Amino acid sequence: GIQVEQSPPDLILQEGANSTLRCNFSDSVNNLQWFHQNPWGQLINLFYIPSGTKQNGRLSATTVATERYSLLYISSSQTTDSGVYFCAVGGYGGSQGNLIFGKGTKLSVKP
Amino acid sequence: GAVVSQHPSRVICKSGTSVKIECRSLDFQATTMFWYRQFPKKSLMLMATSNEGSKATYEQGVEKDKFLINHASLTLSTLTVTSAHPEDSSFYICSARDPATLVWVHEQFFGPGTRLTVL
Numbered sequence: 645g646i647q648v649e650q651s652p653p654d655l656i657l658q659e660g661a662n663s664t665l666r667c668n669f670s671d672s673v674n675n676l677q678w679f680h681q682n683p684w685g686q687l688i689n690l691f692y693i694p695s696g697t698k699q700n701g702r703l704s705a706t707t708v709a710t711e712r713y714s715l716l717y718i719s720s721s722q723t724t725d726s727g728v729y730f731c732a733v734g735g736y737g738g739s740q741g742n743l744i745f746g747k748g749t750k751l752s753v754k755p
Numbered sequence: 756g757a758v759v760s761q762h763p764s765r766v767i768c769k770s771g772t773s774v775k776i777e778c779r780s781l782d783f784q785a786t787t788m789f790w791y792r793q794f795p796k797k798s799l800m801l802m803a804t805s806n807e808g809s810k811a812t813y814e815q816g817v818e819k820d821k822f823l824i825n826h827a828s829l830t831l832s833t834l835t836v837t838s839a840h841p842e843d844s845s846f847y848i849c850s851a852r853d854p855a856t857l858v859w860v861h862e863q864f865f866g867p868g869t870r871l872t873v874l
Binding site: 694730746747 | 870
């Protein structure tokens with residue numbers, strides 16, 4: 645099956661700093677989503693981005709499908725950005741569209 | 756975006772009892788829902804794919820007699836953990852895809868999760 649690797653596993657930032665999170669995947673995908681898991685466990689949809697570039701406020705994401713990676717950019721980070729960021733992909737051979745998750749990047753933003 | 760709810764949000768039970776978790780799509784109909792499991796400080800692992808009106812498809816290593824899944828309507832899927840034991844303690848999360856979107860859009864929306872503790 646598809647392998648999903650996220651880096652870095654942990655990231656500590658000072659408030660106001662920018663960061664880039666990376667997601668590599670091992671095969672062609674028809675779905676790629678970025679999530680933020682809040683302290684209560686809720687997965688918040690950030691981007692649905694199997695290819696291309698999207699922006700939403702201080703967050704943006706780019707997926708280069710041909711090179712099998714995606715990047716999540718966080719600018720002017722705030723303490724509320726803290727949490728775990730997951731990349732998840734769905735492959736063409738997957739069972740009815742299920743997602744395969746990376747291990748996540750744990751982001752801590754210090755005031 | 757589409758909204759998915761789960762109930763209960765937290766449950767504590769004694770070993771040997773059964774626990775039912777409900778997953779509902781609130782503003783759309785979901786022909787397919789997914790059940791994931793997450794251990795502390797770990798990633799999400801797919802347990803099964805739930806299809807409305809038919810049997811669920813379980814991932815390798817997931818006991819279908821232990822984790823009973825029913826998808827009786829287009830807005831409700833249930834996961835029953837039968838004869839629960841402490842090793843079943845985990846965070847269970849469901850997701851659904853809105854089939855009303857374009858056929859090539861596979862975006863999934865997740866419920867808030869259910870934290871199960873078996874004593």
